[in-house]
Amino acid sequence: MNTTELFLIAMTIIFGGPYLVWRLGRTEYWAPLVVVQIVGGIVLGPGVLGAAFPEYYRFVFTPAVIQSLNGVAWWAVMLFVFIAGIELDLRAAWRHRRESSITAGLALGSPLLLGSAAALVLLAQDGWVGPKAQPWQFVLGIGMACAVTALPILILFMEKLGILRQPLGQRILRYASLDDIAIWAVLALILMDWQRVGRQLAFLALFALAAWGVRRLMQAIPERDRWYTALIWLAGCAFLADWAGLHYMVGAFLAGAVLDAEWFEQAKMDLLRHHVLLVMMPVFFLSTGLRTNWQAGGLAVFGAAALLLVAQLVGKLAGLRLAGRILGWPKGEASLIGWLLQTKALIMIIFANILLDKQVITAETFTALLLMAVASTMLTVPVVAPRLARSPASGATG
Template identity: 30%
Template sequence: MPHAEWITVTAIGGIALTFVIGTAFTVLFRRIGQPAVIGEITAGICLGPSVLGLLPGDLPARIFPVEVRPHLGVVAQVGLLFFMFIIGCEFESKVLRGRFGSTGTIWVSSLAVPMLLGLGLAWMIYGSHDVVNGHTVPFAEFALYLSVAMSITAFPVLARIIAEQNLQSTRAGMLALGLAAADDLLAWCMLAVVVAMTTATGAFGFLTVMAWSAVYLVVMLWLVRPALAAAARRLRPEHGPYAAVLVAAGVFASAFATSHIGIHAIFGAFMFGMVMPRQREGLLHQMALVPIETVGKVLMPIFFVVTGLSVDLTSLTAGGVVQTVAIILVACVGKLGGVAVSARLTGMGWKDATVLGVLMNTRGLTELVLLNVGLSMGLLTVQLFSAMVLMALVTTGIAAPILNALLRDRSGAPSAPSKGVLNPV
């Protein structure tokens, strides 16, 4: 068999195995009350050196040879870009309106506390992770990146947990959606700055990247968004065969533009979703957004496997284990604790405040996206990347059992948090 054909066939076999294992783990974790993303992340880790690599024969290298991984990476990037596009489509600015008059303290705390603790954590562990692939990581970029990673909330996972726990109409649930949307929007902006700092050469290069980013935003908001709205109004059922293809082309073109600007492809996909017309029940949603979302969900297990191949828990030394525990504690204290305490100080009861803190502490897939950016940009060592992935798993995994305990009264019957006066999402 020719070598090029061997690479293609091996990649196809690896994808098939990924789909089967990912589905099995998803079903298993759903049965124990965990979101699907936990099962998919765990499946990826198990197929990598952390679990499968412990068996004789170096199975990860046999199943996913080094020559094949770039091809898997391309498939994973397609799924990731579609995922980020759908996040942008689902982001509703109205979620933020009227929410922060009396809850500004909670919002500031949900960002400031984890970011400050992240800066302190960066100062403590920088000496162990200041060199990546032979290159020294500047402390400013490392610290800012880690503070952003600590402040993130997984909006998609959060929304699903709120739906599963029937918290849509409660004050804690609705407030969590608004706060998470604001947190993530600001966090993505800050991450774009970190990426620009990393890719730019000197102050002039950084300013050039920021200037082109501003031009890109102007084009997207003032030219692309009106054009998409006009096209959506003219959409007819007979356009179905190519509507999704053209939207997908727009996703990739926008991602291509931001990648060349120097702020990573995921921001282009996210921004293209942000400027898409909001037509939940319209033709655009049925003919384009639903197919793209479906393709993204199908391909995301490949992203988890590519991530899992980069996670090596066996590389964690005794000091690395201590750092991992510290990272998890800082993440929980900063997000869960910071939100819960500030919510209590603004008048919420302890139960509602704790529910809000637990919801905001979920990081899930969004954190994994951010961590993969850091790894690809050379900001994270394999050891730190592995520890941060564990943190994302733990902070997301503890949400369901804690919420189940909080939302039951002493007789064991479900008990929802109090309903507030906030407008429905």
């Protein structure tokens, strides 16, 4: 078979397998389709399918097919991160700056500290630290991975739970938005290449100037032209960020963060996010699964994943409980918000992909982080739904 035919076989497997498991297994409550697709990517990777059926795996997933899939995955994840940047609502966070800063700070800082402590445990052992990582980069990277909240998936979950447009949902979006900015800022620090610092400073200066011009342009053109202009802006920013050594996904996030959501019709933005998740992101999940590695030993990888899961869960819930005490929240509200904000999924997987690309972590560490992200995301709805049903928090005005 030629590369096109093998590519189409791979695409059939990528879209067909997870969908059948999700639909026939009726997993929606505890594992939404996006989670099944992430797990499907792991199963189709070298650690499961490649180990069980090595000849079939090599037949379908040839280097040419993998390269083609990677191209789709790159664009998909850039669009996804770009949308996440656009959906940041910093104005609302500023209006409620005391509450938002205290909550976001503790929601990020507490799991960051515990995640960094877990990273120190891994640092003392062989096989977890990437070949190009300084110890501080590894510790800070793992700590931040434990602190991440997946804003786009959080939006999907809150839509499912019926609280997205309610006061509680809007408060949670403010907290997650502030943490999103901190996550990408820390990532830029980790990726700072002192040998190319001139390029990176040039990129930041050029980006600030270009962002000013693009913002003025966006306000001057009709909405139908803003969508095309936004895609050109996205591609250019991603290219320049990667050229500067910061990674193309940092550029994609920055490209979206400087645009105002109000310039785009909300219904169309929701549809775009939905269609990116439907049409292209499953390819990213597979390309992520292809990077998993179990060579450190299955038990060691699962043990590391469990350690990281406990660190991020305890850290997130403890941070929110402290915030609730400081701000005088009703009983049970801090725990409910904490469980929602511990959702990991895509953003943490994207974050971990970048750390792996830059050789800050090894494939074994990446696999442990991926398992942690899947577990934390699968816990969210089953834990939150019953708490929400018996809590008056969904109607809180904050």
